[in-house]
Amino acid sequence: MKGIGAPPRIVRWLLRLLWPVIAIVVTVICVPLLPVAALLSLVDKRARLFRAVGLILITVWLDLQLHIGCWQLWLTERGSPTWHEDHEKLLVDVLDTVMRVGRKWVNFEVVLDNTMDFGEPDRPLLAFARHAGPADSLAVAWLLSRTAGRLPRIVLADALRWDPGIDLILTRLGSSFVPSLSGAGDDRLTGVRRLADSLAPKDALLIFPEGENWTPERRARLIDRLRERGQAARLRQAERLRRVLPPKTKGVIATLTARPDADVMVIAHAGLGNLTGPRAIYDAIPFDRPFLVHTWTYAASTVPREPEAIGAWLADRWAEIDAWVSAHE
Numbered sequence: 001m002k003g004i005g006a007p008p009r010i011v012r013w014l015l016r017l018l019w020p021v022i023a024i025v026v027t028v029i030c031v032p033l034l035p036v037a038a039l040l041s042l043v044d045k046r047a048r049l050f051r052a053v054g055l056i057l058i059t060v061w062l063d064l065q066l067h068i069g070c071w072q073l074w075l076t077e078r079g080s081p082t083w084h085e086d087h088e089k090l091l092v093d094v095l096d097t098v099m100r101v102g103r104k105w106v107n108f109e110v111v112l113d114n115t116m117d118f119g120e121p122d123r124p125l126l127a128f129a130r131h132a133g134p135a136d137s138l139a140v141a142w143l144l145s146r147t148a149g150r151l152p153r154i155v156l157a158d159a160l161r162w163d164p165g166i167d168l169i170l171t172r173l174g175s176s177f178v179p180s181l182s183g184a185g186d187d188r189l190t191g192v193r194r195l196a197d198s199l200a201p202k203d204a205l206l207i208f209p210e211g212e213n214w215t216p217e218r219r220a221r222l223i224d225r226l227r228e229r230g231q232a233a234r235l236r237q238a239e240r241l242r243r244v245l246p247p248k249t250k251g252v253i254a255t256l257t258a259r260p261d262a263d264v265m266v267i268a269h270a271g272l273g274n275l276t277g278p279r280a281i282y283d284a285i286p287f288d289r290p291f292l293v294h295t296w297t298y299a300a301s302t303v304p305r306e307p308e309a310i311g312a313w314l315a316d317r318w319a320e321i322d323a324w325v326s327a328h329e
Contacts, residue, residue, distance in 0.1 A: 006158035016164040066165035095142040107286035117297040119263025124199035132214040133272035152206035196258035209247035215276035243325040268321040270328035
């Protein structure tokens with residue numbers, strides 16, 4: 001999504017109006033494929049096509065449920081004191097269903113490698129997560145909401161505004177859509193700072209510092225670019241990291257300097273990171289290993305707040321993630 005910008009405002013409104021029609025069209029296309037896919041399951045014992053088509057159908061209708069739920073809340077509860085809580089409940093309910101369907105249809109299961117420490121209950125939490133594999137952002141957001149009781153505000157690419165359900169619900173919940181296109185300058189950090197400033201004591205903010213999913217191809221292209229630009233220090237870092245991309249520091253610096261009172265969680269995951277494209281994901285269905293999660297939590301007083309020190313601290317954390325992923329992927 002790095003090169004895809006957000007749709008113009010008029011297109012966003014048209015998508016919101018047309019989304020039910022699009023869902024019906026997708027359903028009309030997919031439903032006739034189900035019996036064909038079921039027959040093919042006699043040959044393919046893993047029933048990959050049947051599982052994939054069924055998952056597409058269910059995902060489309062869950063997204064529509066999110067979309068319609070947002071409109072229902074707008075019609076019936078605008079101005080209600082429970083407006084924010086009702087949207088949180090809607091999103092968490094849909095995430096619960098997504099994870100339940102994922103387990104049933106493709107064996108997508110989230111497993112904790114250690115006990116999660118969410119820091120002090122009277123402090124906000126900043127969560128910095130690895131970005132790789134299918135549905136990792138959904139899984140991490142769901143895990144925080146269900147394990148910590150903290151539905152995180154998320155920093156994500158504005159290309160996701162092409163999905164009207166995600167656009168509506170996350171906009172109303174105060175997440176930040178950062179510009180996907182290059183040349184956005186400081187606009188990428190404006191929303192991040194706003195979110196950090198607005199965090200209440202029990203809130204969490206989720207950021208993926210790599211900015212895009214790790215793949216071997218992206219790692220190789222990044223190393224080539226850094227070598228061409230003569231960025232020796234970052235090149236050495238990129239070459240040392242085998243299973244993650246070097247983290248970008250600006251968003252992390254913006255949040256840590258804005259909220260010196262916040263505890264910090266660093267999140268690694270392994271198991272599905274090698275599934276770096278649609279074909280690889282399809283071939284792996286149903287998944288034979290879990291989405292394994294490991295976390296490290298740091299008290300606010302132990303995390304540096306000066307930009308240069310933050311960069312070094314973050315580099316050390318990503319080296320730890322890389323070592324853990326290398327041992328568990």
